[in-house]
Amino acid sequence: xxxxxxxxxxxxxxxxxxxxxxxxxxxxxxxxxxxxxxxxxxxxxxxxxxxxxxxxxxxxxxxxxxxxxxxxxxxxxxxxxxxxxxxxxxxxxxxxxxxxxxxxxxxxxxxxxxxxxxxxxxxxxxxxxxxxxxxx
Numbered sequence: 001x002x003x004x005x006x007x008x009x010x011x012x013x014x015x016x017x018x019x020x021x022x023x024x025x026x027x028x029x030x031x032x033x034x035x036x037x038x039x040x041x042x043x044x045x046x047x048x049x050x051x052x053x054x055x056x057x058x059x060x061x062x063x064x065x066x067x068x069x070x071x072x073x074x075x076x077x078x079x080x081x082x083x084x085x086x087x088x089x090x091x092x093x094x095x096x097x098x099x100x101x102x103x104x105x106x107x108x109x110x111x112x113x114x115x116x117x118x119x120x121x122x123x124x125x126x127x128x129x130x131x132x133x134x135x136x
Contacts (some may be wrong), residue, residue, distance in 0.1 A: 002122040005098035015039025017113045049076050069129035083111035
């Protein structure tokens, strides 16, 4: 059950953040249905990256958890939110989306949303970092 709460928390947080991105960059497309679709896509991207990170990291020593958590998940989340920014900016070219400083501000906020929603993970609820088992 804690894993379900975590997964739903991630989905809701990602959907809300995608809705905000749509409101910022394409207000005519900021619909609940589209936000939920993008939130689900972001959740699935995170699941894939999280599984890959878990396999790549293998066993993690308790002494290195904090360092690994931020050093592994920060670049992964930059990539994940960048993918979402590109997918969500259908009207513009990829180059113009990447060159927009507001897009990067939204990406940084998305990274913060990702880290904050990790607090709902079983490890986060126990006061630990979830390295190798996070739904990025």
